[in-house]
Amino acid sequence: MKLKLHVWRQNGPGNEGRFEDYVAENVSEHMSFLEMLDVVNEQLIARGDEPIAFDHDCREGICGSCGFMINGEPHGPLPSTTVCQLHMRNYRDGDELWIEPWRATAFPVIRDLIVDRSPLDRIVQAGGYISVRTGSAPEANNIAVPKANADLAMDAAECIACGACVAACPNASAMLFTGAKVTHLGALPQGQPERYTRVVEMVTMHDDEGFGHCTNHGACQTACPKNIKVDYIGRLNADLRKAKFRHPAG
Amino acid sequence: MELNSRIPAGPVDEKWSRHRFEMKLVNPANKRKHKVIVVGSGLAGAAASATMAELGYDVDCFCFQDSPRRAHSIAAQGGINAAKNYQADGDSVQRLFYDTVKGGDFRAREANVHRLAEISLNIIDQCVAQGVPFAREYGGNLANRSFGGAQVSRTFYARGQTGQQLLLGAYQALEKEVRSGKVRMHTRHEMLDLVLIDGRARGIVTRDLMNGAIESWAADAVVLATGGYSNVFFLSTNAKGCNVTAIWRAHRRGAGFANPCFTQIHPTCIPPSGDYQSKLTLMSESLRNDGRIWVPVKQGDTRPPKDIPEAERDYYLERHYPSFGNLAPRDIASRRAKEAVDEGRGVGPSGVGVYLDFRDSIGRLGRDVIAERYGNLFDMYANITGENPYEVPMRIYPAPHYTMGGLWVDYNLMSTVPGLHVAGEANFSDHGANRLGASALMQGLADGYFILPLTIGDYIARMKPDDVDTSHPAFADVEREVREQAERLLSINGSRTVNDFHRELGALMWEYCGMARSEEGLRTALRKIPELREQFWRDVRVPGGAATLNQSLEHAGRVADFLEFAELMCYDALDRDESCGGHFRVEHETAEGEARRDDERFAHASVWEFTGVGNTPKKHREELTFESVQLAQRSYK
Numbered sequence: 034m035k036l037k038l039h040v041w042r043q044n045g046p047g048n049e050g051r052f053e054d055y056v057a058e059n060v061s062e063h064m065s066f067l068e069m070l071d072v073v074n075e076q077l078i079a080r081g082d083e084p085i086a087f088d089h090d091c092r093e094g095i096c097g098s099c100g101f102m103i104n105g106e107p108h109g110p111l112p113s114t115t116v117c118q119l120h121m122r123n124y125r126d127g128d129e130l131w132i133e134p135w136r137a138t139a140f141p142v143i144r145d146l147i148v149d150r151s152p153l154d155r156i157v158q159a160g161g162y163i164s165v166r167t168g169s170a171p172e173a174n175n176i177a178v179p180k181a182n183a184d185l186a187m188d189a190a191e192c193i194a195c196g197a198c199v200a201a202c203p204n205a206s207a208m209l210f211t212g213a214k215v216t217h218l219g220a221l222p223q224g225q226p227e228r229y230t231r232v233v234e235m236v237t238m239h240d241d242e243g244f245g246h247c248t249n250h251g252a253c254q255t256a257c258p259k260n261i262k263v264d265y266i267g268r269l270n271a272d273l274r275k276a277k278f279r280h281p282a283g
Numbered sequence: 284m285e286l287n288s289r290i291p292a293g294p295v296d297e298k299w300s301r302h303r304f305e306m307k308l309v310n311p312a313n314k315r316k317h318k319v320i321v322v323g324s325g326l327a328g329a330a331a332s333a334t335m336a337e338l339g340y341d342v343d344c345f346c347f348q349d350s351p352r353r354a355h356s357i358a359a360q361g362g363i364n365a366a367k368n369y370q371a372d373g374d375s376v377q378r379l380f381y382d383t384v385k386g387g388d389f390r391a392r393e394a395n396v397h398r399l400a401e402i403s404l405n406i407i408d409q410c411v412a413q414g415v416p417f418a419r420e421y422g423g424n425l426a427n428r429s430f431g432g433a434q435v436s437r438t439f440y441a442r443g444q445t446g447q448q449l450l451l452g453a454y455q456a457l458e459k460e461v462r463s464g465k466v467r468m469h470t471r472h473e474m475l476d477l478v479l480i481d482g483r484a485r486g487i488v489t490r491d492l493m494n495g496a497i498e499s500w501a502a503d504a505v506v507l508a509t510g511g512y513s514n515v516f517f518l519s520t521n522a523k524g525c526n527v528t529a530i531w532r533a534h535r536r537g538a539g540f541a542n543p544c545f546t547q548i549h550p551t552c553i554p555p556s557g558d559y560q561s562k563l564t565l566m567s568e569s570l571r572n573d574g575r576i577w578v579p580v581k582q583g584d585t586r587p588p589k590d591i592p593e594a595e596r597d598y599y600l601e602r603h604y605p606s607f608g609n610l611a612p613r614d615i616a617s618r619r620a621k622e623a624v625d626e627g628r629g630v631g632p633s634g635v636g637v638y639l640d641f642r643d644s645i646g647r648l649g650r651d652v653i654a655e656r657y658g659n660l661f662d663m664y665a666n667i668t669g670e671n672p673y674e675v676p677m678r679i680y681p682a683p684h685y686t687m688g689g690l691w692v693d694y695n696l697m698s699t700v701p702g703l704h705v706a707g708e709a710n711f712s713d714h715g716a717n718r719l720g721a722s723a724l725m726q727g728l729a730d731g732y733f734i735l736p737l738t739i740g741d742y743i744a745r746m747k748p749d750d751v752d753t754s755h756p757a758f759a760d761v762e763r764e765v766r767e768q769a770e771r772l773l774s775i776n777g778s779r780t781v782n783d784f785h786r787e788l789g790a791l792m793w794e795y796c797g798m799a800r801s802e803e804g805l806r807t808a809l810r811k812i813p814e815l816r817e818q819f820w821r822d823v824r825v826p827g828g829a830a831t832l833n834q835s836l837e838h839a840g841r842v843a844d845f846l847e848f849a850e851l852m853c854y855d856a857l858d859r860d861e862s863c864g865g866h867f868r869v870e871h872e873t874a875e876g877e878a879r880r881d882d883e884r885f886a887h888a889s890v891w892e893f894t895g896v897g898n899t900p901k902k903h904r905e906e907l908t909f910e911s912v913q914l915a916q917r918s919y920k
């Protein structure tokens with residue numbers, strides 16, 4: 034099939050960007066979206082142009098490196114699918130695709146489709162962990178964890194930090210990301226001692242990094258390639274309220 | 284090059300505790316004055332950085348992704364082994380040790396493997412305490428499964444995302460130390476060379492991938508935890524960025540490279556679908572528990588699978604290995620698939636593939652049970668291939684997956700360059716000629732959490748204090764070389780892309796140094812690789828500039844190193860005139876077609892010394908002695 038692409042090109046963080054038009058020819062339905070871009074890039078290089086820069090690594094939907102908007106949708110049209118797992122059989126000959134980077138104040142564009150997602154790391158630094166010195170852990174089966182809690186923790190821990198939730202949110206909020214980590218650690222007995230300081234510090238950092246507030250649009254959940262649920266934002270808010278009552282001093 | 288393995292004296296099960304006692308300690312007040320560089324933030328690198336920071340060292344950690352959480356370890360699916368014996372099915376440290384030595388086809392160092400089996404217990408405790416959401420039973424205890432042909436259930440798992448969850452545990456511990464200021468995390472930084480001063484590793488030179496800045500970093504010790512080199516084959520199950528650059532550059536500076544030809548081919552991957560294919564996707568090995576592998580009896584049989592009657596199907600693994608059947612070890616299952624394809628009995632549009640068929644188990648257990656066990660894998664397969672595996676058998680084919688070879692290290696995980704330590708898949712240590720399923724994650728975390736932080740202390744405690752920093756002229760020299768290489772790559776402006784060269788190299792390695800290797804093929808490869816390398820340096824086209832984000836330039840540097848490394852791999856494969864584990868030389872097979880080891884001549888690790896690009900490398904040996912496990916031929920009949 035043959036596709037018409039409009040791709041966001043931007044040389045560097047401060048530079049002005051623009052859409053450039055390309056034609057992708059001989060696209061096989063078995064290609065992944067990134068393989069289609071690989072082929073376009075090979076042609077660009079051959080004719081002396083610079084290839085389209087995009088982040089990617091595992092190409093299996095797990096590392097969270099890839100991600101951009103296709104026709105206004107983060108990771109494209111398929112539910113629960115990262116763009117590296119999106120295959121071209123989902124498109125038809127003659128389709129026209131607008132491809133652009135995540136748009137969010139907290140995620141400045143670095144080049145073309147690549148943005149700076151380091152604020153997500155800083156939210157984790159603020160408290161997204163359980164403090165346990167290496168070698169000081171008790172025997173693993175000493176604390177039984179109800180299966181339901183373990184399953185909830187795992188559901189929430191599946192987040193890959195790709196940033197699609199931020200890109201989808203009209204407020205560019207990273208609450209789905211933050212809520213997922215708060216839920217994961219809060220569901221486990223091991224996560225209790227730091228539970229309430231964690232939520233306060235992570236939310237404070239979230240706000241300081243320039244992400245917007247959650248106003249319950251739910252667009253994040255629709256965009257999430259890993260089925261992270263907005264319920265986790267509810268859990269985060271519940272913990273946050275408790276934290277303010279229980280630890281009024283912060 | 285001197286190889287002193289520094290294996291502690293005493294019985295194998297006491298070596299590690301004795302050694303821990305004998306190691307020198309760094310005065311706690313002085314630790315913060317000691318800098319350690321860790322290259323890599325996968326399981327090995329993140330665990331080592333976090334733990335060393337906790338102990339008080341001043342750590343700089345580097346990765347090329349935009350976040351340490353994206354290291355390739357994130358992609359591991361199946362699980363992690365530990366000899367907890369929670370299932371009370373007869374497991375023990377001794378048995379895990381034995382299985383690993385035997386599984387490695389007697390080409391690993393006993394003392395290291397025993398230590399690994401001991402530490403496996405601590406790893407699970409540590410990860411659970413960090414909040415890793417391992418699968419649990421209804422009673423709340425940890426669940427286990429049997430994996431990769433093991434006869435006990437010792438594999439811990441977190442759905443099909445064990446690597447992700449273990450890495451997130453280590454990543455979170457790392458980020459905590461970043462917050463405390465004891466680790467400086469340098470993302471999007473690629474190590475391009477190692478800096479030696481007075482024969483010791485004292486730092487690295489990196490390129491900032493955002494803006495091309497070339498920078499120097501000095502330290503008292505350097506750790507490479509940079510993963511494996513399966514991408515020398517271009518198509519592999521590894522993430523696209525996985526590379527050999529860090530360890531290859533260290534090798535060029537004097538670090539011995541051990542057993543580079545020991546690579547593992549995974550039997551259950553989705554076959555390539557076209558010449559645009561950029562990587563291969565692993566389908567969990569657990570599928571072999573319920574799927575039956577077959578090809579048509581007749582060559583060139585293009586009928587749809589449902590039209591091929593039972594009598595015209597060859598369930599070749601069940602036929603060759605009545606007791607292990609479809610669960611035969613990875614190397615055997617892979618080789619048999621290649622054999623079927625080479626005989627013209629392969630399936631699918633390209634003829635490169637074999638069927639993995641669930642018809643019988645769906646008939647026996649029902650579709651729901653199969654969906655419950657493998658639903659997400661089936662969905663993934665359907666998404667990639669457009670075929671429904673509940674209706675049509677899956678097509679699978681082997682793909683490069685893991686590299687047992689790596690930089691040689693002693694018992695302290697130190698390479699032949701003093702001060703240069705190597706952890707995780709990047710070293711050669713524990714898996715011999717073949718790695719067992721669920722043992723790489725175990726090794727990465729053992730190295731990172733429990734071994735390196737102690738052995739580095741011993742190294743630093745014995746070092747004379749000095750005031751080396753990046754103003755030392757050695758750094759400027761290396762920086763200049765790194766800059767020159769980038770400029771050279773950018774100035775060639777030839778006619779072929781980097782990807783094109785990488786693909787050609789990969790195809791060549793797969794053909795001649797892949798699943799089955801012959802003297803003739805390896806000699807051909809040794810003739811062709813230098814030709815390809817020469818063409819690369821004459822005709823590659825790397826667009827863009829040096830002082831910006833330039834993914835073509837990044838890739839070009841990695842391919843340049845693969846083009847040198849590939850030759851070493853073939854030299855090693857040619858020199859190892861035996862078959863063992865993942866290294867199969869067609870000249871050495873038993874009457875049943877199995878690998879025939881030659882313990883008389885090859886019970887050693889081959890450690891190679893760099894002698895210049897294009898020159899024959901120099902071989903050294905570390906003889907392996909087996910005191911606790913008796914040398915025996917593997918048998919899976």
Ligand SMILES: Cc1cc2nc3c(=O)[nH]c(=O)nc-3n(C[C@H](O)[C@H](O)[C@H](O)COP(=O)(O)OP(=O)(O)OC[C@H]3O[C@@H](n4cnc5c(N)ncnc54)[C@H](O)[C@@H]3O)c2cc1C
Nearest residue numbers: 323324325326327347356361362474510707708721723724
């Ligand atoms: C698909 C798949 C499934 C697997 N499943 C399992 C399993 O179920 N069980 C199991 O035990 N094993 C499994 N493995 C193997 C296992 O995942 C790896 O061996 C292991 O994770 C490697 O960890 P590591 O820390 O050594 O390196 P990696 O996780 O590869 O990390 C390498 C790090 O080094 C950095 N790096 C590399 N080069 C440079 C450079 N030049 N400069 C700066 N930084 C650099 C990278 O950025 C990264 O941070 C699997 C492997 C694959 C491919």
Ligand code: FES
Nearest residue numbers: 090092097099117
């Ligand atoms: S490249 Fe890893 S999730 Fe897409």
